[in-house]
Amino acid sequence: MKLGVISDIHLDVNEQYPVVELLAKEAERRKLEGLLLAGDISNGPKSTLRHLEQMKKRLPVPFWFVPGNHDMWDQEQEYMDSWQIYEEYKKYEECLCGKSVQVGNSILLGNIGWYDYSFGDEAYSIEDFQKKSRNGRVWQDSIWVRWNRDDRQLAKAMCEELEEIIKEHKGKRTISVTHMIALPELKVPLERVNWDYFNAFLGSRELGEMYERNGVSCAVMGHVHYRKRILKNQVDYVCACLNYHTEWQTQDPGEELRKTMQEIEA
């Protein structure tokens, strides 16, 4: 079964472009049988929940998603905490968080994943990373996301939840979807100013180690706004971020989407 993979479609930032219609067209052109969205559908639950409803109506194929950190941003301060928002997403049958779904010959599973600072430069201390601010630049999750839990504990819990599900399906082909990255090779290049620090908020090394330990077939992710696909120790790591239109390499949204989307076999 052929699935399309994409993440970081940021439907609000990219609202002047018909991204969902283009996704639908691309799914038809490629004869996809499903789509995986690895988070950052838009900023905040109000917007993302509205877009999820629209996608259910407009996409010609079934889709599955996990939320990204942007989907968790409670800028209107309407939710008690991030867990309440996360639960809203989990109500969707398309949401992979904390569950597994048999699709084709594969088991799909996922959650948001989280960051544990392991991709940040070792020159910084845990206390430095906990500030989520460097040279006047603030990592926005520190303002808009409220898990009320230490990031490292949360990353560990997300990883453990995935491992438990993967173990239940030992011997089967598994495709795990997170928003956060699992591999240092996917970090933002250090030539970019301050990213020796901000890479800390991109994912968790432990996640990739867990995938390899358990023989996961494919690991889908997003978040970094780069596009890479790496086969490492038999795990197919797929990072296919559409990104903000201001980051696009072409003027044509359809072409950008075609260049971004990856295909996997389920």
Ligand SMILES: [Fe+2]
């Ligand atoms: Fe993003």
